[in-house]
Amino acid sequence: MAEVIVKTDQVVKEYRMGNNVVKALNGVNLEIYQGEYLSLMGPSGSGKSTLFNMIGALDRPTKGSVFIDGQNTSGLTTSQIAWLRCHKIGYIFQSYNLLHVMTALENVTLPMIFAGLSVKERNKKGEELLELVGLDDRIYHLPDELSGGQRQRVAVARALANDPNIVLADEPTANLDMIIGREIITLIKRLNQEKNVTVISATHDLKMLDVSDRIVDIRDGVVERIRNRDEIELEVGEVTGH
Amino acid sequence: MANQNRGTIGQQIELPFSESVRISYQSLMLRFGRSIITTAGITLGIAFLVFVVISNEISTSIVGGSASEQLMDLGEEQETGISTKDKWLIIMSLIVCVVGITNSMLMSVTERFREIGTMKCLGALDHFVVILFLLESGFQGFAGALVGALIGFVASLLMSLANFGLDIFMDFPLLSVLLWILGGSVLGMLLAVFGAAFPAWRAAKLPPAEAMRTEV
Ligand SMILES: Nc1ncnc2c1ncn2[C@@H]1O[C@H](COP(=O)(O)OP(=O)(O)OP(=O)(O)O)[C@@H](O)[C@H]1O
Ligand SMILES: [Mg+2]
Numbered sequence: 001m002a003e004v005i006v007k008t009d010q011v012v013k014e015y016r017m018g019n020n021v022v023k024a025l026n027g028v029n030l031e032i033y034q035g036e037y038l039s040l041m042g043p044s045g046s047g048k049s050t051l052f053n054m055i056g057a058l059d060r061p062t063k064g065s066v067f068i069d070g071q072n073t074s075g076l077t078t079s080q081i082a083w084l085r086c087h088k089i090g091y092i093f094q095s096y097n098l099l100h101v102m103t104a105l106e107n108v109t110l111p112m113i114f115a116g117l118s119v120k121e122r123n124k125k126g127e128e129l130l131e132l133v134g135l136d137d138r139i140y141h142l143p144d145e146l147s148g149g150q151r152q153r154v155a156v157a158r159a160l161a162n163d164p165n166i167v168l169a170d171e172p173t174a175n176l177d178m179i180i181g182r183e184i185i186t187l188i189k190r191l192n193q194e195k196n197v198t199v200i201s202a203t204h205d206l207k208m209l210d211v212s213d214r215i216v217d218i219r220d221g222v223v224e225r226i227r228n229r230d231e232i233e234l235e236v237g238e239v240t241g242h
Numbered sequence: 243m244a245n246q247n248r249g250t251i252g253q254q255i256e257l258p259f260s261e262s263v264r265i266s267y268q269s270l271m272l273r274f275g276r277s278i279i280t281t282a283g284i285t286l287g288i289a290f291l292v293f294v295v296i297s298n299e300i301s302t303s304i305v306g307g308s309a310s311e312q313l314m315d316l317g318e319e320q321e322t323g324i325s326t327k328d329k330w331l332i333i334m335s336l337i338v339c340v341v342g343i344t345n346s347m348l349m350s351v352t353e354r355f356r357e358i359g360t361m362k363c364l365g366a367l368d369h370f371v372v373i374l375f376l377l378e379s380g381f382q383g384f385a386g387a388l389v390g391a392l393i394g395f396v397a398s399l400l401m402s403l404a405n406f407g408l409d410i411f412m413d414f415p416l417l418s419v420l421l422w423i424l425g426g427s428v429l430g431m432l433l434a435v436f437g438a439a440f441p442a443w444r445a446a447k448l449p450p451a452e453a454m455r456t457e458v
Pocket of ligand 1: 015016017022023024042043044045046047048049050051455
């Protein structure tokens with residue numbers, strides 16, 4: 001198999017709420033390969049978003065380590081972490097998280113500003129990315145002037161701004177209807193194949209099953225099982241009846 | 243394409259200051275409706291302060307200046323210097339001003355925690371976020387406070403005219419009035435920056451995951 005791009009080693013995340021301690025993750029060991037499409041599945045509250053935050057260096061684990069490209073993220077300076085988020089990882093959220101004062105193009109080019117690209121470079125690249133996600137006629141629209149599906153497309157384009165190795169998506173289709181949700185999944189899958197980016201997606205959405213190379217089932221903060229593509233295909237047949 | 247950065251982790255670059263100014267200005271303008279509400283808080287605070295102080299200056303100048311003889315019989319409040327009542331009024335208005343402005347800024351930054359978290363996901367350094375918010379609140383504070391100071395000045399002029407008539411122009415304290423208008427504007431700006439600094443700094447320090455889940 002391809003090389004390991006993300007590795008979690010006994011990752012534990014506890015949240016303290018007054019005297020209570022919630023163990024959102026309880027020792028997660030996972031190896032994720034460059035270029036694969038990996039889905040994190042599990043019931044609500046099982047720890048998917050928490051794991052998403054750990055892998056994306058958006059929060060620190062209580063115990064254990066996350067390695068990205070062989071680097072232990074807990075040893076990085078804040079500047080290196082910012083660089084990592086800027087260059088290595090693209091994020092897609094359930095609620096899009098676009099900056100609503102910025103146009104589609106400005107949203108997509110914001111990470112490029114942080115990467116130091118010139119105005120010309122980033123506008124060119126931003127337009128290309130928006131074209132790639134099928135929004136070339138909406139580049140000067142504000143998020144409020146776009147539909148949910150279109151906003152998520154902008155978010156997908158933004159996630160690809162600095163050619164990351166990894167795209168992390170936390171329930172990217174949860175706010176969308178069936179058809180639009182499927183379009184977004186197809187889009188992410190296409191980019192996964194065309195650009196060879198690793199996709200890690202937390203989801204409840206069974207539509208995600210047939211595009212995933214592997215599915216990781218999370219339950220109560222631990223990895224319950226990992227299924228491969230061939231095992232999945234059998235089950236998809238059962239679920240959707242084709 | 244995707245693999246060009248393999249293996250090494252760089253240092254995140256510093257952005258030119260002009261970029262921060264551009265983004266914060268744009269954000270302020272596009273958020274105009276919401277900005278106006280926050281700015282109105284600043285304007286009111288400074289208007290009140292400047293009104294109280296300048297009214298006081300004018301009445302003091304009348305009493306202390308050439309017009310004073312005609313007004314001597316108006317009683318104990320017309321002694322030279324600031325009366326206790328006016329001192330309290332000024333202190334009160336200063337408090338209203340500080341609390342009002344810092345509160346407006348606190349609210350306006352807090353409702354944008356998610357945005358701060360998002361920016362950090364995209365690669366923003368902590369101090370970039372802070373600078374952005376300080377610039378924004380500085381612009382906002384100065385503009386709001388200048389308007390407030392002018393409103394306060396006009397109001398105090400009208401009130402003094404109503405109380406003392408045209409006599410106020412005999413010994414008009416032009417210099418201190420100008421100084422108060424300027425001082426009020428700068429004070430408003432400083433208070434706005436000060437009020438934004440703490441929440442912006444706190445949000446910028448938070449891990450993005452936490453900043454983004456903060457709901458107001
Ligand atoms: N910041 C936090 N503070 C306290 N508890 C938290 C926090 N974040 C998550 N939790 C708790 O950790 C557990 C896992 O939450 P998480 O959000 O990772 O679940 P999830 O699998 O993403 O669920 P969903 O499918 O509903 O999004 C839950 O019990 C949740 O209440
Ligand atoms: Mg979740």
